[in-house]
Amino acid sequence: MLPVLSGLGLYLFKGMAYRLRVSLALAVSVVVSLLAWLLILVGGEEAAEVIRFAPNLTILLRLDESGRFFTGIISALWPFTMLYACSYMKHEKHVRSFFSFFLMAYGASLGISMAGNLFTMYCFYELLTLTTAPLVMQPMTKEAWRATQLYLLLSLGGAAFAFAAMAFLLANGASGPFTMGGVLSGIPGSTTVARLFWLFGFLGFGVKAAIFPLHVWLPRASVAPTPVTALLHAVAVVKAGAFAVVRLTYYCFGTELLAGAWPQTTALIITAFTILFGSVLAVRETHFKRRLAYSTVSNLSYILFGAMLMTGAGLSAAFIHMAAHACIKITLFFCAGAVLHQTGLEKTTELDGLGKKLPVTFACFTVASLSLIGIPPFSGFISKWYLLTACAEGGVLGWIGAAILLVSAFLTAVYLLTIVRRAWFPSKTPVSELSAVHEADAAMLVPIGALALCSLLLGIVTSPIINAAQAVAAGM
């Protein structure tokens, strides 16, 4: 909760100097991250009941294996983004609200990951929507305004459906803390109804996880400043959607109810289609950040596809890809942001020869690209390998999914390597105005470099992350 409060506090002080504000925000996020990691490493599974509204409505915070994993991802990446934002936002307006809401969003994401029951998660989920909406609106252009509008509407509408699923669970007395295998004991009435409500929940949380056709908000939201698109729309918000789906599926309804039934088939078909769809649109898109956003659409469905296989292997593959993709996509967005910040170019067709001007940025971009395509020894390869292995156990749809994963990997190669090639080996002479372009400052380069290195290291030293992900699935 600390970030939310300090974010509010930061908002109240109006006349604060930029440097002070930034360093405070940075300090808070670092402290919170350290605390979070401390909790992850030493904390047990004790629950902390914060508020009790009614006997079955409590705000409960608890860290279990999957919460620990997600908390780890969020708290590892947030300080980096904060550092990046310090430099990126220097010349932007509305800095006060930006840093406040940015911190509050951190609190909300942590809340989702640490939530001990569905009600708590739902509350934080709505809070996340509300705190991130002003961030999308940041540029205050008409485009941003419309994007925010769409984002809010879809998210709230989706949350309403998720609410339906939650109401169903509460009505059936399943209000307890998350337990692997589901809290639903003995379903009254027909299973079809329960499955239907799960599907509502899936689609509702799926809005944030950008499943087709509810993904429309994501590419539009790329008008937001890069730290926001990077962290919120590649990591926190969208992953929160995926994480919520996992919680709902594995910890509330339970896979026993769903595996092998029509809702699973529906979910698998939707996500498999989204994988392909996102990649195809990414290839078609020429706007740099929007291309990455479509790539996110596709990759989120990798995660959901893995999770929807409803096997232990699928779940751990989903978590591995969650970590790998978070690290990769944030690097890619940071690079896109650095290019935008330093040159003002935002079309992929204008990047000729930039590799020579921004060598570090594009070196990291290349590393992240190769990783996302799934080239060994980068982290994307590992997650893809585990996803494929999980697919092999998933029957016919699993095999179709495996084929789609590979086709999508090829498309990923097309839409990322064209950028890489253009930047390093220009096919036309670069625009002369670029002669004054130089690298971004250290506050931007350090996160980029560190995270690119991370995606390499995660690909080589894989055992910690794989063990953690398998621990998540161990309870099944």
Next chain:
Amino acid sequence: MLIALVLFPMIAAAVCAFIGKNTKLRNAAAILAAAVEFALAILIASKPDLTFSLPGVAGCGLMLETDGFRRVYLVVIAFLWLMTMLFSPEYFAHYKHTTRYFFFNLLTLGATMGVFLAGDLFTALVFFEIMSFTSYTWVLQEETPGAIRAANTYLAIAVIGGLAALMGIYLLQHIFGTTEISALAMQSENRKALYAAGGCVLVGFGAKAGMFPLHIWLPKAHPAAPAPASALLSGLLTKSGIFGVLVLSCRLFADDPAWGRLILILGVITMLLGAVLALLSVDLKRTLACSSVSQIGFILTGIGTMVLLGHENALAARGTLLHMVNHSLFKLVLFTCAGVVVMNLHRLNLNEIRGFGRKKPLLAAVFLIGALGIGGFPGLSGYVSKTLLHEGIVELAEHGGAAVRAVEWLFLVSGGMTVAYMTKLFSALFIEKNADNERQAAFEAKKHYMAPLSAAALVLSAAVIPALGLLPHLTMDRIADAGTDFFRAGELEHSVHYFAWSNLRGGLISIVIGFTLYFGLVRTLLMKKENGRKVYVDRLPAWLDLEELVYRPLLIKLLPAVLSAAASLFGENKLTAFAAKAVFRGAQGVTRAVFDEEVFTAPAAKAVFRGVQGVTRAVFDEEVFTAPAAKTVFRGTEIASHAFSDLTDGLVYIIRRLFFRERDYTPLDGMKATLPYRAGRLIDRAAIRRGREKPGERSHAVRSYQKARSLRGTMRGITGSLSFALLMLVLAISIVFIYLMLIR
């Protein structure tokens, strides 16, 4: 120990990149790194079989091992790398981006070692992919348009091949539960799945080897790369592809005749095609690259024969291994010689470089050794391996029949073509005089054409070939013995008398065919007189290029066409009309069906329906209403609507209809391209066919276009409005209530 072989060059690469500014120091460091690697390789080769595994790394853990075959190849790799590295400082003296070259070169060395050391296919794949991507920069090194194009092809093949290999290896992992090479064996119950997996892996590794029909990148990429890199690409990287094919053929499909036939057929086609292309080429490095394709074909033929022969495959297996080693060595020599030419002349066309080698005895001697070696002249190592391969085919022919006899003759003819194109190169470079007399004089005056270090590299590389060839029993037999385990080769019944007449005969037939072809074909058909002198002409029609003819159109035209068709169908703009339809039909479609203008004309009903939407439009979508008059009206209604929403909604709607009624469309440019318009056109045409009168201004085409537009506008209005969120909220809550009230 084994991992050092992989990691050391990679660390050295980083060091080289770090000291990149100081070129002399960097060159020395790179050479030193290659020399240390060579020493390491020798050290490891002198030890018995080693295994090394690194669990938990890179996902599934890495596993490295050595056996006889790997030991041989380790040394070959390290040797080739050292030689090219010795040659590099002078070659790259006037190049840009040389640090980049050295960096990626050493990275590739580590990765190539990794491929050949791999104990399981997963490890092989990991290093194979690293190798593909780091060597991509070699092809790009010069950054000319041609190099960029070649590199694109290389990259495309690497990506597609890598994905195919990944798919195949993943299938194998699924079938066997492991990808360890020693665990792969034929299972009769999984035959089809195994063929699918094997096919995928074959595509992946075969593409790297340059196997037909995936050889297309090779004749372009090799000439585009700098000469030392070409030597490595051709001598070693193609072999890493062969390594993958070998794993399949010696383990998984060891006794599978169908697989053997497939490899044999592909091998023969590759062998012939490469040779023909090489014969037709008039570019020094392109000839050598095509020759690589052809020699890979020889090796594949050997593998095919080996699989088909089953347990009596000793001859073919030994021939295959020896030819791999030999080809690596020949291509090292030949490409470095080509490098000397490029270094001095920066040209490769045979007519332009003709006569360069005259009065340069050292270069001539070295090139001659390479040429004679690859041509299979007795006394040099190529003869030994070709003889073994030939003997293998002869053995197969004993129980094979006419088809195998044909293979034998094709083998000999390809060997002949090898002799012919090498003669062509040698005679052009070292015997004939340039058409331009001044240039010839300049060539001959040039005494200092390479540095001592490069010369040493050349001589050392060339010296190995006769050393192996003259004493085959001492040297080559031992190499072949080392490979027995890996190849699962049978016992050799009796040692081969390489210089007995029966064995010499095959080699001589090839040589005779070669000279006949040279004088009968090359000197007549492939040359023409110009200004009284004969010049080489490229008789290969430019359009006859598998890449330009098939692959590029397929990938660049057809695929995007399909994709963009799919994308435009599902594209974001049409999404509201397409996908939204699927999901929100329940909410929207029903309402619309009830309140549709055509169905329901009462203004009041329309007003109710448009009510919520109208308000939100007024609130949110200011820019929709551009006319200033409308704006003021809306401002007014907007304020009013907050107070009397239900009342004013109708007003808003009516005003909207009044001011913004859609007029008849005049055909616009964009209109004709839309799907509804086209669909309408079809209906129009059908109507005309059926004898109706010609549709006028309000044709189906225009009308359906208008319909689609208004539908899309409504959809946009709905999805972009608060009413939509409210609608969803209400829907969700009512679902809850219905559930609570009725079902529970």
